[in-house]
Amino acid sequence: MSETNGKGSATPLLDELEKGDWPSFVTQIKEMAADGNEQCQQLLELLERSYREKIGHWKHGGIVGVHGYGGGVIGRYNDLPEEFPAIAHFHTLRVNMPTGWFYTSEVLRKICDIWDEHGSGLTNMHGSTGDIILLGTTTDELEPTFQALSEADFDLGGSGSDVRTPSACVGPARCEWACYDTLDLCNDLTQTFQDELHRPAFPYKFKFKCSGCPNDCVASIARSDMSIIGTWRDDIRIDQDEVRAYAEGGMNIERDICGNCPTKCMAWDGNELEIDNSNCVKCMHCINAMPKALRPGVDTGATILLGAKAPIVQGAQLSSVLIPFIKLEPPYQEIKDLAERIWDFWGEHGKNRERVGELMQRVGLGNFLEAIEVEPLPEMIAAPRDNPYVFYEEYYEEEDEEAEEEEPAAVP
Numbered sequence: 001m002s003e004t005n006g007k008g009s010a011t012p013l014l015d016e017l018e019k020g021d022w023p024s025f026v027t028q029i030k031e032m033a034a035d036g037n038e039q040c041q042q043l044l045e046l047l048e049r050s051y052r053e054k055i056g057h058w059k060h061g062g063i064v065g066v067h068g069y070g071g072g073v074i075g076r077y078n079d080l081p082e083e084f085p086a087i088a089h090f091h092t093l094r095v096n097m098p099t100g101w102f103y104t105s106e107v108l109r110k111i112c113d114i115w116d117e118h119g120s121g122l123t124n125m126h127g128s129t130g131d132i133i134l135l136g137t138t139t140d141e142l143e144p145t146f147q148a149l150s151e152a153d154f155d156l157g158g159s160g161s162d163v164r165t166p167s168a169c170v171g172p173a174r175c176e177w178a179c180y181d182t183l184d185l186c187n188d189l190t191q192t193f194q195d196e197l198h199r200p201a202f203p204y205k206f207k208f209k210c211s212g213c214p215n216d217c218v219a220s221i222a223r224s225d226m227s228i229i230g231t232w233r234d235d236i237r238i239d240q241d242e243v244r245a246y247a248e249g250g251m252n253i254e255r256d257i258c259g260n261c262p263t264k265c266m267a268w269d270g271n272e273l274e275i276d277n278s279n280c281v282k283c284m285h286c287i288n289a290m291p292k293a294l295r296p297g298v299d300t301g302a303t304i305l306l307g308a309k310a311p312i313v314q315g316a317q318l319s320s321v322l323i324p325f326i327k328l329e330p331p332y333q334e335i336k337d338l339a340e341r342i343w344d345f346w347g348e349h350g351k352n353r354e355r356v357g358e359l360m361q362r363v364g365l366g367n368f369l370e371a372i373e374v375e376p377l378p379e380m381i382a383a384p385r386d387n388p389y390v391f392y393e394e395y396y397e398e399e400d401e402e403a404e405e406e407e408p409a410a411v412p
Contacts, residue, residue, distance in 0.1 A: 009042055013051040025319060032121055039120040039136055041340045046084050064091055064139055072156025072265035079124045085341040089139050090120070094157035095149060099186045100170045110152050118145040128223070130167035130209075131157040143351045161198040161353075163193050168210035169217040177287070178212030179230030179300035180328040186210045188332055193339075202343065203350035204357075213296065214284045220308070220319070225356045226339065227305040227319045228328075232297035235277045236286075242293035257286050301327040304335070306342070307357025317357050324379040338372065345371040 009015050011026075026044075033040040049255045050057050057078050064075040074092040081088035095111070115121055120136030127133045132154075137145060146156065156243070157165035166189045169175065171182030189208050196206075209220035212230040220227035221332065247253050253268040265279035266286065273293075275286075287294045304326060305319035326334065342356060345368070350359050360368045369376050 008380045012047040014044060014048050029122065037121060038124065039090075042084045042086045043090075043120070043122075043136070045085065046078060046080070058090075064142065066142055066156065069156060071159040071162045072158055072198065074249070076136075087120075087136065090136040091139065091142065092136070093119075093134040093142075093145060093149075094127075094129060094165065095134060096155045096157040096165050096190065097126060097130060097132050097167070099168055099183045099190070100173055101126065101130075102170075102173070111149075111154070112292070114145065114148045114152065118148065126376065129157065129164060130218075131165050147209070156198070158197045158205070160200040161202045161204050162198070162209045163196040163202075164205050165197070166190050166208040169212050171210070171212040175212055175217075176291075177215065177230075177284070177296060179232055180212060180302055181214045181295060182210040182228075182230070184330065185228065185328060185332055185335075188330065189336075194337060196343075196395075200397050201347070203346060204353045204355050206343070206356065208339075214282045215288070218229055221305060222308050222316075222318055223310070224308050224319065225306065226342075227303075227308060229303050229305065230300065231282050231303050231325065233325050234297035234299040236275055236280065236297060237295040238273060238275065240272050243268075243290065244271070246290050246293055250318050251290070257289055260285055260289075301325050304338070307355070307360050309355045309357050312353070312355075314361075316360055319357070320360075320382060321377075321379045322374065324377060338374070341372045 010174060014026045017026045029040050029044055033044055034267070046057055057080055059077050059079050060075055065071070065073045068156075072094055074094070076090045076092060078084055078087055078090065111121070112121075115134050118137055118141045119134055122135040124133035124135060126363075134145070149155070155407045156297075162277060166186045168182035168186035171180075172178040173183060185206070189210075196202075207224040208226050208228065209218045209224035210228045211218050211220045214229060216227075216229055220229060243253065247268075247270075253273065256269050257273075258264070258266040262283055262285075263279045263281055265276040287296065302325070303321060304323040306322040307317060308319035309317050323338075328335075346356055346359055349363065350356075354362075363371075365380065366376065369380075377410075
């Protein structure tokens with residue numbers, strides 16, 4: 001690290017990021033730099049310079065990767081290699097995490113040992129991608145790192161215009177609200193779409209995220225092209241004795257439960273709670289507030305939503321309902337077939353760096369549904385239309401048939 005010559009910290013701007021109540025990445029890098037890690041020492045100096053000059057000194061200098069894969073490695077170079085030679089190359093590897101992020105301490109130590117040997121030692125557990133993020137290595141170390149990870153039974157995850165590493169909540173392993181086996185589905189999709197995950201061939205990225213219930217603990221509705229959110233289609237189970245126990249314990253059922261129901265489908269008479277399940281939108285508020293009294297129904301499955309994204313080409317977008325309810329049982333062929341039909345249409349008509357949700361908006365919902373062979377349903381509509389000039393294909397077909405019937409026979 002740079003000498004301060006008794007004039008204070010060598011990184012005064014970075015030091016500001018250590019202030020406050022929250023853990024700081026700066027502190028972590030400083031700890032590693034203090035142990036003699038040259039890459040971390042130069043990384044601190046480069047980051048301080050970037051903050052001081054208000055210029056990012058990282059550049060994307062070309063495509064790098066491991067043999068046979070088009071994704072999994074994100075190339076990073078700095079534009080001052082003579083001044084910072086230890087981080088002239090600082091590539092990131094995305095490693096496919098265990099489904100639900102379950103590890104043993106032995107496996108975690110193995111990953112850290114591999115990265116200490118081949119990279120900077122810096123990790124991100126986990127990034128918004130869901131992967132294990134290994135931050136900072138040289139081009140020459142990519143293949144040895146990949147080999148060591150493979151021997152430890154780990155594979156690289158997705159990057160670039162491919163299927164990104166599917167992720168799932170802990171599901172039935174630790175959550176009583178899980179309406180389907182998120183862990184099994186996520187693992188199945190990962191194993192099935194290996195080629196699509198490792199060899200980018202799409203207009204842009206495509207993300208699967210599996211949430212076991214409408215609480216959506218992996219934020220799939222905001223971050224995934226295909227959100228698979230657990231739900232149920234029968235009645236919420238009610239234990240009236242437990243409801244009364246909540247009331248006796250001081251909970252204001254009328255105000256805190258019925259009053260916060262978005263569709264006002266609940267009623268409390270002081271003794272029993274009634275739910276109009278036909279108007280329930282599965283928001284989970286009442287179940288979260290009274291977990292001993294209320295539980296999801298027993299006829300469980302998932303809602304498939306499509307089209308979420310962060311603001312890149314256009315603004316941020318939440319996913320929209322595509323299939324209101326589907327039973328999820330191995331081998332999950334219906335979801336796989338649906339994904340492949342979407343990819344076929346997207347691959348043919350999508351623009352470069354256009355997400356599926358943007359394509360759906362551009363071509364129109366009707367055309368998109370017809371192309372992927374899905375019947376339109378009322379649940380797909382987010383808001384009433386504001387254009388009264390809407391024509392239907394059946395209308396034109398009837399006109400054509402009438403015109404053919406009225407057409408006079410040709411004169412010989």
